[in-house]
Amino acid sequence: xxxxxxxxxxxxxxxxxxxSSLDTEQAVVTHDPFSCTWLQRxxxxxxxxxxxxxxxxxxxxxPRLREVVFRNDLSAQEALELVCTTEGEVDIVTEVPAxxxxxxxxxxxxxxxxxxxxxxLAGVINRDAEGLPxxxxxxxxxxxxxxDRAGLVRDVFGGHARPLAGLTPPTPLTAPHxxxxxxxxxxxDPPAARQLWRQAVNGPPRALRLATMADFExxxxxxADDLRTSLGLDVEVxxxxxxxxxxxxxxxxxxxxxxxxxxxxxxxGSQAADTPPLELHRAFVGLxxxxxxxxxxxxxxxxxADLVAQTAQAKQVIACNRxxxxxxxxxxxxxxxxxxxxxxxxxxxxxxxxxxxFELVDTSVTPRHWSRR
Amino acid sequence: MLAAMAGHPRTAGxxxxxxxxxxxxxxxxxxxxxxxVRVTKQGKVRPAAMRRYRWIDxxxxxxxxxxxxxxxxxxxxxxxxxxxxxxxQVRWVSPHPPGTHLNIDRRTRCSVSGPHTVRxxxxxxxxxxxxxxxxxxxxxxxxxxxxxxxxxRDESGEGHx
Numbered sequence: 001x002x003x004x005x006x007x008x009x010x011x012x013x014x015x016x017x018x019x020s021s022l023d024t025e026q027a028v029v030t031h032d033p034f035s036c037t038w039l040q041r042x043x044x045x046x047x048x049x050x051x052x053x054x055x056x057x058x059x060x061x062x063p064r065l066r067e068v069v070f071r072n073d074l075s076a077q078e079a080l081e082l083v084c085t086t087e088g089e090v091d092i093v094t095e096v097p098a099x100x101x102x103x104x105x106x107x108x109x110x111x112x113x114x115x116x117x118x119x120x121l122a123g124v125i126n127r128d129a130e131g132l133p134x135x136x137x138x139x140x141x142x143x144x145x146x147x148d149r150a151g152l153v154r155d156v157f158g159g160h161a162r163p164l165a166g167l168t169p170p171t172p173l174t175a176p177h178x179x180x181x182x183x184x185x186x187x188x189d190p191p192a193a194r195q196l197w198r199q200a201v202n203g204p205p206r207a208l209r210l211a212t213m214a215d216f217e218x219x220x221x222x223x224a225d226d227l228r229t230s231l232g233l234d235v236e237v238x239x240x241x242x243x244x245x246x247x248x249x250x251x252x253x254x255x256x257x258x259x260x261x262x263x264x265x266x267x268x269g270s271q272a273a274d275t276p277p278l279e280l281h282r283a284f285v286g287l288x289x290x291x292x293x294x295x296x297x298x299x300x301x302x303x304x305a306d307l308v309a310q311t312a313q314a315k316q317v318i319a320c321n322r323x324x325x326x327x328x329x330x331x332x333x334x335x336x337x338x339x340x341x342x343x344x345x346x347x348x349x350x351x352x353x354x355x356x357x358f359e360l361v362d363t364s365v366t367p368r369h370w371s372r373r
Numbered sequence: 374m375l376a377a378m379a380g381h382p383r384t385a386g387x388x389x390x391x392x393x394x395x396x397x398x399x400x401x402x403x404x405x406x407x408x409x410v411r412v413t414k415q416g417k418v419r420p421a422a423m424r425r426y427r428w429i430d431x432x433x434x435x436x437x438x439x440x441x442x443x444x445x446x447x448x449x450x451x452x453x454x455x456x457x458x459x460x461x462q463v464r465w466v467s468p469h470p471p472g473t474h475l476n477i478d479r480r481t482r483c484s485v486s487g488p489h490t491v492r493x494x495x496x497x498x499x500x501x502x503x504x505x506x507x508x509x510x511x512x513x514x515x516x517x518x519x520x521x522x523x524x525x526r527d528e529s530g531e532g533h534x
Binding site for chain 2 (some may be wrong): 001002003004005006007008009010011012013014015019020021022024026029030034036038040042044048050052053054055057059060062063064065066067068069070071072074076079083088089090091092093094095096118146160171172173174255268272273274275278279282283286292307308309310311312314315346349352356357358359361363364365369371372
């Protein structure tokens with residue numbers, strides 16, 4: 001990350017004012033081999049300015065904007081109000097919640113832009129949980145069969161999500177990863193779920209503790225309702241806010257103490273669609289996985305090592321497919337959905353969204369935009 | 374700089390952004406810095422600061438740069454710039470905030486085989502290395518001298534790339 005302005009690189013813009021940095025704390029996942037992740041707290045100046053780099057080599061891409069200002073002094077709610085009702089204050093708001101999509105669509109000055117990202121919203125299943133049979137594949141499959149993904153996508157996300165089959169989010173570029181016999185989401189099948197759950201449970205089970213990062217509280221509520229209805233199970237929802245989220249991530253990464261939940265809902269993305277297991281499947285299941293909650297699985301490690309050994313793209317796709325299929329069949333996570341990323345964008349901004357990042361190199365504004373009048 | 378840009382037909386106007394995404398630090402990096410690869414709108418890894426690449430064998434990745442590319446301060450981008458970026462990165466046990474999974478094996482050696490050509494010699498095959506190069510930021514000499522990734526701020530590059 002870049003801690004100060006300066007002409008440091010060859011990117012399409014130059015950092016002219018401010019910075020966007022992090023304070024980080026290490027959380028060690030394994031000592032042999034050494035692996036870790038970093039717990040992050042943001043450190044941004046109230047305002048950050050990018051100016052076009054006139055020497056950027058790829059003129060076909062851009063930059064097409066003279067200047068970009070990031071305002072870090074506004075809350076997301078304030079920004080959403082400004083982009084919808086004013087011009088010249090805020091042009092783009094990222095990460096718009098699905099619940100605010102209609103407000104943007106009806107805004108006087110804004111429009112809604114959606115992109116299917118390489119991100120998965122899934123539940124980490126604590127395979128070490130005491131008092132619940134989550135070490136048993138049947139119980140994990142039961143959880144997956146108990147969730148009505150189509151209803152969740154419709155009612156909680158207003159259609160701005162896709163049901164998840166496995167951990168590879170469905171995008172045009174990940175389609176080959178999921179073929180042949182493309183993986184389908186676990187069906188919503190409460191009788192089958194109940195039957196599997198009963199086979200796995202030995203004695204009266206305790207309540208299931210479903211924890212969630214605060215952004216997905218509504219999703220957790222809906223999933224909890226489905227689990228109660230389908231499995232006849234008591235479900236306690238725990239919403240993690242602020243520093244609780246950092247602590248939960250640390251505890252999960254380090255695996256030194258028992259987790260205080262049985263399923264933890266979180267969202268994880270991949271920086272590219274070429275090999276999603278690097279950042280998704282490995283994180284949830286692998287030896288070095290910062291989200292793994294349970295024993296290391298030799299078969300997963302074998303499949304992952306096979307992916308690493310491939311340098312040909314076609315063979316990588318096949319290896320990714322095998323990993324996703326294994327993780328799905330073993331129900332090594334609660335596969336929920338792949339939410340779209342929504343942007344509120346001023347009507348005179350021609351914004352080009354990216355599936356794995358936020359980049360403005362090829363975004364432009366029309367002559368009617370406030371900055372060009 | 375602004376006067377020079379005024380002549381560019383596509384560079385016009387300004388936007389104001391509010392980005393609550395906790396990865397904002399990374400988006401700012403991607404806007405101002407290049408890596409050997411970038412990721413397309415659809416999510417595909419493709420060359421960026423490099424012109425092309427080729428696997429010589431399953432442990433040797435050859436990268437060719439464009440000629441005449443320059444950093445924003447005017448310094449030419451050469452094979453030495455890439456080698457410096459790689460060598461700076463492997464000084465640290467865990468330079469990348471997401472974690473060690475983005476590390477390129479620290480036993481890897483980067484050699485300059487021409488003014489605009491480098492080779493990465495891996496100790497064992499790593500088909501994921503191309504994607505991992507997205508986290509290897511190619512920076513100017515001035516950056517390494519004056520700022521670095523956390524060097525000036527924390528006197529360490531751990532967790533700060």
